[in-house]
Amino acid sequence: MANSVSDSSPVPIRVAVAGASGRMGRMLIEAIRDSDDCVLAGALDVSVSPGIGSDATAFLGYASGVPITADLDLGLATADVLIDFTRPEGTLAHLKACARHGVQAVVGTTGFSDAQKAEIAGHAERIAIVMAPNMSVGVNVTLKLLDMAARALSTGYDIEVIEAHHRHKVDAPSGTALKMGEVLANALGRDLKGCAVYAREGVTGERDPSSIGFATIRGGDIVGDHTVLFAGTGERIEITHKSASRTTYAQGSLRAVRFLRGRTAGMFDMFDVLGLR
Template identity: 70%
Template sequence: MEPVRIAIAGASGRMGRMLIEAVSAADGLVLAGALDVAGSSAIGHDAEAFLGKTSGVAITSDLKAGLANAQVLIDFTRPDGTMAHLAACEELGVKLVIGTTGFNEAQKAQIAEHGKRVAIMMAANMSVGVNVVLKLLQSAARALNQGFDIEIVEAHHRHKVDAPSGTALAMGEAVAGALGRDLKECAVYGREGITGERDPSTIGFATVRGGDIIGDHTVLFAGIGERIEISHKATSRAVFAQGALRAARFLAGQPAGIYGMDQVLGF
C-alpha cells in the first residue's frame, strides 16, 4: 500500500517540528510538503534538517508548491493562516486535519462550507486521552445534573494566544450538551468584584497562563459534601502529534465532509 503523503503547516514552530518528527518515524506516512510564513528563516531549508536528516522537502511559503504532492495537510497554526490554507487545500483537492483553535463564528461557518467540497477533520484537541475524557464528561454531567456546580479550569504555556483553550470550550460543550443547555448562554468566563451568589445553571471557566505548561484541564463537579474532578494533563506535545497522524490516516480514505476525533476513534 502506498504511504499517505502528508504536508505540515507551521513547519518551523514547536508543534510543526513535533509533527515532522512524528511523520518521519511513522509507518505508512511520508512527508510531502512543509509550509511556513513568508519571511521565516526556515524558508528554503530541508524540513528535517533539525533532526539531522535530509527529507528532500524544502520548507516554503508558496501554498501551491508546498501542497502539490500532498494528500493531507496537518495544520496547528493560527485561524487566519488556517483559513488561507483551507482555501488552497480545496483548490488542490488536499484533505485537511485542523488542530488550530480560536476560530470566530464566521470562520467556523466558512470551514463548514468548505467541508461540503473537501474532507476536513477538526478537533480542539487531538489527544486520544482528551477525547476519552469528553465522553466521560457527558456521562458524568447526566448523572450529576442536580446539586452540582460545574467549573472548568485550564492551564497553558505563556505563549498561548487564545483563552479559554479550545479544549476547555470543547469540555464545556460536552457538559452543556449532556445537560440540554446552550454553552453560549450559560458560560461564565471571568469573575471579579461583587458577583453575587453563583447561578447553579452556569458553567464557569478559569484560565491560567504561565511557563511551559503544555496543557492541563480539570472539570470540577462541586456538590454539597462531595466533589468530583475529571482531569487530563499533557506532559508532551507528542500526544497531539500522534492523534493528528491517526486523524490523517483516517481522513485519507474519507469523502468530503466535516469529521471529528470521535469518528477517528470509532466512538
C-alpha cells in the same frame, strides 16, 4: 527461476505540515518520520519565517528533500493530507488552497469565530476535514467521560472548568476548555453561550447553579492541563487530563490522517476518528 513476490504494502499517505518551523510543526514532522505509513510531502510556513528555504527535517539531522515554503500551491502539490496547527486566518487560507488541490485536512487550530467555522464547513463540502481543538486521544476520551458525568450529575452539582497552559499561548480559554464546556452544556441541554461565566471579580452575588464557570492559568512551559470540577454538597468529583508532551497531539493527528484515507468530503472530529459516537 525464483518466484517474484509483489510488494503488497499500502502506499504511504503523503502529508504536508503547516507551521513547519514551529514547535508543533516539528513534532508533527518527527512523528511522520517515525511512522510506518506516512511520508512528509510538504512543509509550509509564513514568508517571514527564518526557516523558509531550508530542509524541513534539518533539525533532525538529515535531509528529506522537502523545503519549507510559503507557496501554498508548491507545498501542497504532492500532498494527500495537510495537518494544520497554526492561526485561524492562516488555516482558512490553507483550507482554501486544499480545496483547490483536492487535499484533505486535519485541523487542530483553535480560536475560530462562528463565521470562520461556517467557512470551514463550506470547504468540507469539497474536501474531507477532521477538525478538533485537541487531537490528543486521551483528551477526547476525557470528553466522552465528561458527557457521561454531566448527564449523571445534572442536578445538585456546580461545574467549573480550569485550564492551564504555557506563557506563549495567545487565546483564552483554550480551545480544549471551550470544547469541554460545549460537551457539558450539550449533555445538560443548555447553550454554552448563555451559561458560560469567563470572569469573576468584585461582588458577583451567589453562583447561578445553571452556569458553567471557566478559570484560566498561563505560565511557564505548561503543555496543557484541564480539570472539570463537579462540586456537590458533601462531595466533589474532578476529571483531569494533563499533557506532558505535544507528542500526544502529533500521534492523534496521524490517527486522524489515517481516518481520512479514502474519504473525499465531509466534516469530522476526533469522536469520529476514535469511534466514540
